[in-house]
Amino acid sequence: MDQVILEADWAAREDLAGLVMVLGAENLRWVGGAVRDSLLGAEVHDIDAATTLHPEAVMAALKEAGIKVIPTGIDHGTVTAVLPGGNVEITTLRKDVATDGRRATVTFAEDWAEDAARRDFTINALYAHPLSLEISDYFEGLSDLDARQVRFIGDAHERIAEDHLRILRYYRFQARFGAMLDGEAEEACADMAATLKGLSRERVAGELLALLALPEPLATVERMFARGVLPVVLPEVTSAGMAQLAALIAFETLQSAKPAPLRRLAAMLPAEPKLAEQVAARLRLSTAQKKALSRMAKRGGEDADPRALAYREGPAMARDLLLLAGRDAEALDDWDVPVFPLKGGQIVARGVGAGPEVARILQAVEARWIAENFPPEDRVSALLDEELRQRA
Template structure:
């Protein structure tokens, strides 16, 4: 087979050349997403390296060269080199000793093929020499990449048994890279879907939101639902809410709206605030995420005035709500939410005693100010005069 050479601008970075010089070119390979994405012509965000050196030796060499290094996952063989052009995670070659579906016990290895064999998919087990940039492909990952096929390394069921989260990773990678379906992978994920129940909710939530953050995950999510995988982690999803997701993604495309995983999750759930809060709690979402998901579940009865909605909810939430309702948000483009130019103290200065009446007047003026599309201070003063006269 003809050898493939990695061609990517990032490989010419001076700080990476220095890293290679310090650790030794024969001891290091670029691996994983940076190699895969470069071969696809996609943007590269993170660079990972594999090394034959043990983490203590890596840290010692980098410190001697005055390169900052952080022991980010040293128990698993990973350290992070802090470089001017972007950090690099460096992991010692590993092989699995024992797995239980949630975590693995690993031992350091000396052979690149052993390290490749413990990775999940063939397209993630491509290694590039830092100088020659020749690709080492141990499991026909290059052919799978050309075919846009996401295929487990070795036996799919064995790979999933080692780490159940690989089911969700498979679907995320399929949604991002795949066009040709791998029958063995599809059957294994469906048959072993129940094993997802044993994972931590945080890991499930992270994987699910990562999938929903992709430009167009609809076909994959629909297949997950049809094959019984999605109901294991989101039993609240129904055919009706799947249709809501499809409508949302279509409307997002028509408005060139950026994907928002929490918005899409909201579409997949019935519009019931208590249920949304239960799902958020089960998935261990943050307080802010829980609040947002609950608000999006109360998406009925929104203000007709788009800017009034943004004033009450904030621009980001307003856009989410409008997209979910398939309503246009152009009125928000370039518009900054104004600050209500009236304080309670100003009402007290007009002779109203401090207390509930001040709050009632303030609210009445604010409602009229919003209804009149946020007029300037002069008009607010007039509205205040009118409200005070009404209460005289």
């Protein structure tokens, strides 16, 4: 293949040039997602570098140059340079010594190809020289990138045996980048699906939510379900849940709604709040995520007024509930939830003794205010007058 030169605006950053000057151009290569995404013309978020220098040497050089450095994963050779334009993870070349599917014992290497051989997919093993920006491709990753094929480096079963999470990573990358399916990868993921049970729930949840956050994950998730991979990590999902996910994604497209992974997860699960809580607990989701997933499992957007729903539940949850119900959420666009313009003290000032009666009146006026689509304050005063007359 002809020499390929990386074209990327980020590669011209002054702070990156300073980093290269400190560590030495021959000791450093840009690698991974930034290189891959730049070649695809996609937005780059994070920049990673590989280096022949050991982490202690990297830290010493950066500190001497006045660049803040954090030993984020120094035991595995990774440190983070804190730069004005965005942090850069710098990892010493490595090779695996032993793996058990969950973690690896590594030793430092000196050869770029050896480092590439321990990575997961060919499209993630592309290295760019920091000055010439020439791409080094050791496993035909450029060809796979052109074909939009996600292919394991070497034997797929061996790569998965090294790190079982690569099963879920394969599907996420396939949903994001893939057009052509790789038969060996598909078979290996199905064959070794049961190994996912040994992974930490946090790692599984991270990959699942990242997959569901993609614009078009449906075909991939359907294949995971059909091949027996999804049931290992989400046994609660049935064919009906897959149909609900398909309906939701189709409706999101019609509504131009942004993907929301928790909403999509809720669509896949039965509409049972306690079950949703169990799933959230098993996946070690945050308290806020657990609460949201449980609330979506109750549904409730089938016949509610969109703005009344947003007032009670908050705009984000209301939108989720409406979309799950297949209802138009346009009424919430550019609409700010109003503040109820009546306080208990105003009712007391009208001669009602402080206590439960004030709360009952306040709730009654608020309910009518919502039903009338949040009229202005003078109407609220009139509603209060009516409520007080009825209680006279």
